[in-house]
Each structure stands twice: as structure tokens, then as C-alpha cells.
Amino acid sequence: MKIRDLPDSSKPRERFLKHxxxxxxxxxxxxxxxxxxxxGKKGQVGENVIEMSNRLINEYGLDKLLECSLTELQKIxxxxxxxxxxxxxxxxxxxxxxxxxxxxxxxTCAEDVFNLFHERLKDEKQENFYILMLNNRNNVIGExxxxxxxxxxxxxxxxxxxxxxxxxxxxxxxxxxxxxSGDSAPSQGDINVTERIREAGKLLKIKLTDHIIMGNKxxxxxxxxxxx
Numbered sequence: 001m002k003i004r005d006l007p008d009s010s011k012p013r014e015r016f017l018k019h020x021x022x023x024x025x026x027x028x029x030x031x032x033x034x035x036x037x038x039x040g041k042k043g044q045v046g047e048n049v050i051e052m053s054n055r056l057i058n059e060y061g062l063d064k065l066l067e068c069s070l071t072e073l074q075k076i077x078x079x080x081x082x083x084x085x086x087x088x089x090x091x092x093x094x095x096x097x098x099x100x101x102x103x104x105x106x107x108t109c110a111e112d113v114f115n116l117f118h119e120r121l122k123d124e125k126q127e128n129f130y131i132l133m134l135n136n137r138n139n140v141i142g143e144x145x146x147x148x149x150x151x152x153x154x155x156x157x158x159x160x161x162x163x164x165x166x167x168x169x170x171x172x173x174x175x176x177x178x179x180x181s182g183d184s185a186p187s188q189g190d191i192n193v194t195e196r197i198r199e200a201g202k203l204l205k206i207k208l209t210d211h212i213i214m215g216n217k218x219x220x221x222x223x224x225x226x227x228x
Contacts, residue, residue, distance in 0.1 A: 003037075003048050012050065026062060027053040033086055038078040052078050066091040067123045095120045107138045110221035113174055113212045116140075121178040121214050129177040131161050133170035134209070142168040156193050158200040165206050173201065175211040184215030186222070194222055 008014040012028040021029060030053040037049040047055065056065060056076070065073070065087055073084035098119045107113060113132065121128060126149050133142040144164040147156060165173050175197060177190075186194075190213060198208040210223040222228045 003050070006048075027057055030057065030062070033090065034083050047078065066094065069125050091123075105140055107132070107134060107140060107174065110210060110212055110219060110224050113176060113210070114214065114219040117176050117178075117212075117214060118219075122216065124178055125180055127177055127180065129156060129175070131164060132174040132176060133165055133168045134172040134174070135169075136171045138172070141170060156197075158197060161197060162200060162204055162206060166204070170206060172207045172209045173197075174209055176214065177212075178214040182216035184213045184218050184220040186213055186220055186227075191227070194228065198228060 003011060012024060012031045015024055015028065016032065024032075027050055031049040034049050034053060037047045037052045039046045056078070060068075060076070068076075068087075070081075070084050070088060073079050073087055074081060079087070107116075116132075117130065127147075128145060129147045131144050131146060132140060133144070135141050142164070144161075146160055146164075161173070161175075164170075175194065179185075190211070194208070194211045197211075201208045208228065210221055210228060212222075213220040
């Protein structure tokens with residue numbers, strides 16, 4: 001049955017307006033976001049958006065859906081590019097809300113950096129390479145995503161890193177990237193990148209104070225391991 005043919009007492013939007021979001025099930029809330037169901041293939045009946053939402057949650061779970069990549073979501077029956085982007089928008093907003101609850105303005109140790117980036121990087125399927133920019137008092141004055149994908153020393157250009165640092169008048173920088181495998185141990189490529197950026201920073205008088213590699217629940221700090 002199509003949503004428009006349901007009684008108002010069963011329509012998610014009408015129930016939301018009358019009773020508030022807390023009265024709706026997970027599937028009903030999900031249905032409001034996705035808006036439309038699936039068209040039936042030849043000889044088959046399609047699903048309305050509530051039926052589709054129930055199927056997705058029962059089969060995958062909300063947490064797993066929010067961890068999927070854009071490509072992975074589009075392989076699921078009923079999810080095209082638009083719905084995939086809607087789902088990932090929820091996931092990204094959730095990360096940002098969680099992060100905003102524990103703002104960090106000053107970096108005192110590697111754990112501060114871990115806390116600042118862990119929420120946004122913990123479920124990433126690709127390596128993300130960031131720089132965090134600090135003033136002389138270790139206050140955060142900016143951050144910049146440099147590359148996304150496999151971390152290759154040849155792809156991390158010093159000029160891209162220090163362009164942002166110079167633009168923001170940074171006195172110090174910290175490198176941050178994640179390992180999707182969950183293992184925070186540095187590779188030889190990580191070591192090479194760190195050394196190259198450290199040497200470039202000396203010439204520009206912008207100090208590289210640390211390079212943090214993010215694992216699932218732990219991190220590796222070049223500074224704490226006395227590699228910088």
C-alpha cells in the first residue's frame with residue numbers, strides 16, 4: 001500500500017507533527033528522511049518507504065548502514081545515489097554533533113589530537129591525511145584535509161601542507177592520518193612522509209610537533225615514541 005493511501009494515524013509525517021519524533025519508530029524516522037520507497041520490478045510489487053526502511057534496518061541495522069561508503073550503499077536494493085547521500089549526511093552530522101560535545105581548543109598531548117579526530121575517522125574506509133595548525137601557545141587555529149585515499153609519500157606534497165600553514169600563520173603543525181585496518185603502527189611510508197615534512201618545516205621555521213596515526217581505539221604518536 002502506498003503511503004498516501006494509509007490513514008493519517010499511520011503516516012510518519014502526520015504522526016511526527018501530532019506526537020513528536022519520540023513517538024516514531026526507527027523505521028518511521030528513517031522513512032521521513034528517505035521519503036520514497038522502491039518501484040516493483042516487472043511482475044513484482046514495490047515497497048512503500050516504511051516497508052523499505054523496516055527491511056533495511058532489519059537486514060543491516062542502523063549502525064551498519066551509517067558505516068557504509070557511498071558505493072556500498074548503492075549496492076543495496078532500493079538505495080540509489082540520492083538515498084545513499086541522505087544516509088551518509090546523517091552519519092556525518094552524527095560525527096560532527098558528537099565532536100562538538102567535546103571541543104578542544106588547545107593541544108597539550110597526543111591524546112588531545114586523538115580525541116579531536118577519532119570520532120570522524122574511526123569508520124573511514126580510506127586513509128585521510130590532515131594537518132592541524134597551532135600557534136606558539138599550542139592553541140588550534142585551523143585544520144586542513146590534504147589527501148583522501150591510500151597514503152603515498154609521493155601524493156603528500158610539502159607545498160600543500162605548508163601553503164595552509166603559512167596562510168593561517170601557524171607556528172607549529174601536527175600531521176594526522178588514519179589506518180582503516182585499525183592498526184596504528186607506522187609503515188615505512190608513514191616514516192618517510194614524517195621525515196620529509198619535518199625537514200621542510202625546518203626551512204620554513206614551522207615546527208612539526210607530532211604525527212598521529214589513528215587506529216580503531218588507539219593511536220601512535222611519533223613524538224611519544226621519540227621519533228620526532
